[in-house]
Amino acid sequence: MKISVALAAYKGEKYIAEQMESILCQLGENDELIVSDDFPEGNTRGIVEDFASRDGRVIYLKGEGKGVIKNFENALSACSGDVVFLCDQDDVWMPDKVESVMKEFENGAQLVLHDASVTDGSLNVIKPSCFSIHGANLSFGKNLVKNTFVGCCMAFTKELLAETMPFPNGIAMHDWWIALVALKKKRKTVLLEKPLILWRRHGENVTGGKTTAMQKICWRVKMISALAKI
Numbered sequence: 001m002k003i004s005v006a007l008a009a010y011k012g013e014k015y016i017a018e019q020m021e022s023i024l025c026q027l028g029e030n031d032e033l034i035v036s037d038d039f040p041e042g043n044t045r046g047i048v049e050d051f052a053s054r055d056g057r058v059i060y061l062k063g064e065g066k067g068v069i070k071n072f073e074n075a076l077s078a079c080s081g082d083v084v085f086l087c088d089q090d091d092v093w094m095p096d097k098v099e100s101v102m103k104e105f106e107n108g109a110q111l112v113l114h115d116a117s118v119t120d121g122s123l124n125v126i127k128p129s130c131f132s133i134h135g136a137n138l139s140f141g142k143n144l145v146k147n148t149f150v151g152c153c154m155a156f157t158k159e160l161l162a163e164t165m166p167f168p169n170g171i172a173m174h175d176w177w178i179a180l181v182a183l184k185k186k187r188k189t190v191l192l193e194k195p196l197i198l199w200r201r202h203g204e205n206v207t208g209g210k211t212t213a214m215q216k217i218c219w220r221v222k223m224i225s226a227l228a229k230i
Contacts, residue, residue, distance in 0.1 A: 004081030012089030013043035026098040036075035038063035097196040114192035121202030140183040151175030168226035172219035
């Protein structure tokens, strides 16, 4: 099975090289790493294009400058693999991530969510398990109320991706949408209770900011409306 990695970047020059190195050493010669850069005027572009000049599996795309959801959508639209991994710019993949996740797809999984070790900016482990924080579960109802699917820990089949794209306008986050579609349609979803990335939380992450109660209500209304159409 061909693997695509969809990486959404935005001013990622501080950490992206380390992340890409941890990914590429696990990919096969026919796999691909798609990087959509939402700030191509910055220094990230040069780093990624340098990788691309040396490794044909790396593909650089200019983002649309419309935020993280559209940036991921841009990367995902270019993916040609049988299995797609979501990826952030500032984490580090553990050496057995791809092998561990692909075993689940070989056993019929359509979406895999694995655990992560939460670290600070220097990769010192703060919490050994992301699952223990988010309470990962496979309940459609519970995840509609509170999302427990973290995108950088997700991979899914091209068939599931096709069912989720294009992303509806107004949704809170792409990973939440993909997870809810999979759970609603009862696609085989696996929780892999093994930390397979160092999830770097350094205070400058693009996602994970605070939201108001009204924002949360509006997101859920829009999500329910979009789910009703599929």
